[in-house]
Amino acid sequence: GDGSQISVSNTDSIDLDGDSLRNGESGGYQVSCTSGFAVEYSMTDDDYTFTCAGTTSDSADAGSLTCTDCPVCLAKCPADPSLSDFLSTYTYVSAIDIPNSAAKGEVVSGEITCDDGFGPAVGYESYSFMCDSSVNDTSANSGTYVLSGDDEPTCYPKCYITNKPTIGNVTFISLD
Secondary structure: OEEEEOOOOOEEEEEEOOOOOOOOOEEOEEEEEOOOEEOOOOOOHHHOEEEEEOOOOOOOOOOEEEEEOOOOOEEOEOOOOOHHHEOOOOOOEEEEEOOOOEOOOOEEEEEEEEOOOEEEOOOOOEEEEEEEOOOOOOOOOOOEEEEOOOOOOOEEEOOOHHHOOOOOOOOOOOOO
16 A cells, blocks of 8 residues: 555455545445455454545546555465465375365364375364465465464374284274
């Protein structure tokens, strides 16, 4: 937001409160980003102000809207991401299920699926991920998920009955 004429990339529309503003008057906003883009998750409608700037030589209704800290529509992180949509790779993790797209800064829960023969530890089936994107991410839903927390998704070898321990005279073990 440099205070110049408003040009917000990846927006469908910017709707001001009311029909018009007079020279020097400011108003709130409603921004509609193009599909696959959103304003940063932590921002609210009160975070942006638009001001009308006109000169006496302008034609009717030809004033320019300006803003400081203008809204930026950033790429969202995708719903149903592939592993390449994550900043890091995780050993033996074959998928991370996040059903809905997320805006920059939004923290979501993702449930991991492990490679065959591996599984997450009990109680560690899901992890928190934060969506990260920048103005350089110009394709819809091209944000990247970043681990949000200390525990990294981990898959461990499963224990199958074929790996049964030798216990005295026990000849059969059944897992319930």
